[in-house]
Amino acid sequence: MRTRLPQLRGKALAYVAYAAVMAAAGCGLWATGEREYQARLDQLHLQLSDVAENVSTLVNTSTGHVDLMRRQAEALLEEPAPTFGARRAFAGLAPAESFSGYALDRLPPNSSPDQLVNLTGSGEIPPIQSGAGREMLMGLSLGAVLQATHAQIPDAAWIYYTSANHFIVMAPWVPSRDFHWQEALLGYEFFKGGIPERNPGRAQFWTDLYVDAAGKGLMATVGRPVYDKSNRFRGTINLDLTLGTFDRLLAQTDFGRSRALLVNAQNHVIADSAGLPPERLVDLAEVLPPSPDLDAGELSSHDYDDAFHRHGGWVVYLNPVAGAPWRFLLLVDRYGLILEVLRSLWIGFAGIALLALAIVAVEQRRRASVALAENVATLQRMTLTLASARDEAQQANSAKSMLLANVSHELRTPLNAIIGFSDLMRHQIYGPLGNARYDEYADHIQRSGQLLLSLINDLLDVTKLEAGRHELTESECSLAALAKEAVGLVKMQAERGGVSLTATIDENLPPVFADERALRQIILNLLSNAVKFTPNGGAVRISCALNPAGAPTVVVRDTGRGIPHEEMQNLFQPFARTADAKRASTPGTGLGLAIVKSLVELHQGAIALESRVGFGTTVTVTLPATRIIATAARGAA
Incomplete structure (x- = not known):
């Protein structure tokens, strides 16, 4: 009994230690996952903030110009003497041919539509000295400000002053047969939003979204009421803002599996990172992912602070737009995000599995030690x-x-020495080796060392790329020069395998802003793969030029065995190899294409693979045209 107690105590302590080690490892991995989860949310928030800043800038520019035009209009109403230009334009008013009213359809000599506005109204032209006539002079004097605002805001479709005296001044100028005053305009929201009954505080207002009848797409109107010095309501200054730019801003931002929306107060969608259907008003309920956790009414009724909030299986972030009754809505699939984080932590899970195996091994050794101690006398x-x-x-x-x-340093250092000394022996720098077999052995040593060093480098590169820790060192690079360099490095490999290697490189290819080492690795991996899998007598060709869209492109074609369609979809995964390569015992680890794909995507590029069994394979790498460094910009720099 006395001998059993220490054994039981030691066994219990061991199990407690095992549990503590596993718990510490699990807590560490959990904390890492939490940090990664929050980092991905922060990245999405940062991307949305960048878009929101651009949207707010355009909104504030538009509202600022509207307020400036309102103050200018109120000041012109008090001017005792109108300008000569306004009187001259007033004299050009004439009865309209296309409706019952008057218009400024005849342009003055030496003038163009880009410099003028059109004034249309109903009934007869009022006398110039009447109240309506003086208000028309104000509208015509305001025309230069309307035109200047239209020129400064490219997204402004129409800018106009709508008068309660039944006329409208519009920029840019259009003939009255295309647009003219109608009494129905007084019932539109862009006018009713400014009348005293609806807007006693004379505040800025926005209309709901609508589709422009002139074909300019989805629009919204911002306006301010205009009053004279006697506090009498005279009309509204309005700016029709096209919204296509907002949709493009969201669509061009990579939110991954998340969804970003810009919505107005009426729950109509202004912009969607997934794109909006053209020429149609879309309600928020139509575009929300099908989930009982997401309700359009509930999302619009909550006023959230600047943080993410849980909605069942979704994480939601709302960000109001300053200057407009709009808000950004970011929807993050929580379970999808967790899955992405778990995938990024595969090394941690592998480490815990190895730790568990080590604990099992330690426990087995502990039990063996106890058994040995019990039988020490006889054994x-x-x-x-x-x-x-x-x-x-x-x-x-x-x-x-x-x-x-220490694999990243201690293993590479002797390998570099082995490779270097074997290279000295191969080239007999310090004299002949004395036997032809030594030359062959030195070649084997050098090739084996290079292969092992390449394998270590590939494993480390894949680990860093999958963990998202690979940082690009970007500078001005010559894609043509890198392609030529790669051809020179692979040429000997091609000659040994009896493969014809040709290159078609555009000498006028402009430089690009990229990581030179990464581009070199991309091209070398593709070329060496093509040569390795092309049989004796085959051909490999590389071309480097701008594609029809103006983007830098590298294309590598070979006449090898080709890849079956069912194997192509997994070919860019780490350690993926074709069945033919496995059967033929072709050297390689299956990491080359995975590294190429990750490096291309880090440059915001794309990689495409086409192959036919028996005919060969074509790999196309395309970099974004935005990475081209223009000649003019280089000269200015």
Whole structure:
């Protein structure tokens, strides 16, 4: 009994230690996952903030110009003497041919539509000295400000002054047969939003979204009421803002599997990161993902602070737009985001699995030690043998741990020495080796060292790329020069395999802003793969030029065995290899294409693969045209 108590106590302590180690590892991985989860949310928030800043700038520019035009209009109403230009334009008013009223359809000599506004109204032209006539002079004097505002805001479709005296002044100028005053305009929201009954505080107002009848797409109107010095309501200054730019801003921002929306107070969608159907008003309920956790009414009724909020399986962020009754809505699939985070932590899970295996091994050794201690009297020789074996195993385990911990440096350093010295021996720098077999052995040593170093580098590159820790060092690069360099490096490999290697490189290809080492690795991996899988007598061709869209493109074609369609979809995954490569025992780890794809995507580029069994394979890498460094910009720099 006395001997059993220490054994039980030691067993319990061991299990507590195992549980503590596993719990610490699990908590560490959990904390890492939490940080990664929050970092991805912060990145989405930052991307949305960038778009929101651009939207707010355009909105504030539009509202600022509207307020400026309102103050200018109120000041002109008090001017005792109108300008000569306004009187001259007033004299050009004439009865309209296309409706019952008057218009400024005849342009004065030496003038163009870009410099003028059109004034249309109902009934007869009032006398110039009447109240309506003086208000028309104000509207015509305001025309220069309307035209200047239209020129400064490209997204402004129409800018106009709508008078309660039944006329409208509009910029840019259009003939009255295309647009003219109608009494129905007084019932539109862009006018009713400014009348005293609806807007006693004379505040800025926005209309709901609508589709422009002139074909300019989805629009919204911002307006301010105009009053004279006697506080009498005279009309409204309005700016029709086209909304296509907002939709493009969201669509061009990569929100991953999340969804970003810009919505107005009536729950109509202004912009959608997934794109909006053209020429149609879309309600928020139509575009929300089908989920019981997302309700359009509930999302619009809550006033959230500047933080993400849980809605069942979704994380929601609302961001109001300053200057307009609009708000951004960011919808993040929480379970999808968690899955992405778990995928990024595969190394951590592998480490925990290895830790569990190590604990099992330690426990097995502990039990073996206890059993040996119980039989020490009769099995002394065996105990000594097992103890020695245990020490050797612990030393081997320690050596393995040190090797793995220092693989990025300690393994590369001797490999570089092996490769360097074997290269000296191959080229017989210090004299002949004395036997032809030594030359062959030196070649084998050099090739094996290069292969092992390449494998280590590939494993480290894949680990960094999948963990998102690979940072680009971008500078001005010559894609043509890198392609030529790669051809020179692979040429000997092609000659050894009896493969014809040709290059078509555009000498006038402009430089690009990219990571030179990454581009070199992309081209070298593609070329060496093509040569490796092309049989004797085949051909490999690389071309480097701008595609029809003006984007830098590298195309590598070979006449190899080709890849079956069912194997192509997984070919860019780490350690993926074709069945033919496995059967033929072709050297390689299956990491090359995975590294190429990750490096291309880090440059915001695209990679495409086409292949036919028996005819060969074509790989196309396309970089964004925005990475081209223009000649003029280089000269200015």
